Amino acid sequence: MQYQRHKQPGCGGCLLILLLFSLLTGGFSGLLNFLGILIYSGIAGILIFIALFWGFSYWMQKKISSYESSQTESHNRFVWLLVQILINIAKIDGTVSKEEISTIHRFFQYNLRYDQTRMYWVKDLIKEALSSTQSMESLLQEFRDTFAYEPRLILLELIYQILYTKRQVPEAELKIASDIANYLQITDYDTRTIKAKYKYGRQQQTTRSQGGTDQYYAILGLEPGADMDSIKKAYRKLSMKYHPDKVIHLGEEFRSIAEEKMKEINAAYDFLTKK
DSSP, X not given: OOOOOOOOOOOTTHHHHHXXXXXXXXXXXXXXXXXXXXXXXXXXXXXXXXXXXXHHHHHHHHHHHHHHHHSOHHHHHHHHHHHHHHHHHHGGGSOOOHHHHHHHHHIIIIISOOOHHHHHHHHHHHHHHHHOOOOHHHHHHHHHHHSOHHHHHHHHHHHHHHHTTSSSOOHHHHHHHHHHHHHTTOOHHHHHHHHHHHHHHHHTTTOOHHHHHHHHHHHTXXXXXXXXXXXXXXXXXXXXXXXXXXXXXXXXXXXXHHHHHHHHHHHHHHHHHHO
């Protein structure tokens, strides 16, 4: 199963709206007389509520379809695969909890700054992923066959980012993240730099300067105390991989992820060179 755009919604409820409009405006006198009893019984109110609910759903589906059409195929496919993979990770223990779904929602809403329309789109993708039986391996194979190395780094970055929003990250999920990196042919060096950002970031909340120093080394994929030549080589290598222009086709939100990563790399390099 592959990603398919949402079609423009039809007008299956137009007849209901037309009948309600006729009822409220006094047209179709026969219909009005027939429905007179319904008005007093409260059924008309229920019908109006149903029509309003349908109208809102129709409006949102139309906006979602328009948004998808305005984005590149690479962007839509990237987000679809990202949601599918995140839900597959959540399914590891056999169930997907409300907290896990809420974590994914918060990630898109606050980390990627998705507005209401894009959040409704993500919620539709999550529903699709929950009912999907597609295996993690087939999803990763599609991702590896579709995207170059730089987008794979962004995917792994986002996976670790959402995992470390949990108070206690299950070892099984960290193992899956590591397996994903291997399957996508991401080097151990790059995996280490991505994981370190979130691992040391959490540790830094309870430790002081030494923990912070170790984090800067880890961001560059280095062991603490690495010499200046190693620091410069690591900085040049990472700067090439995370250049924002290499992922611009994925959409502005993912270009921003690359820009934030570059800021972290620059900050680590500046700190260690001054130190």
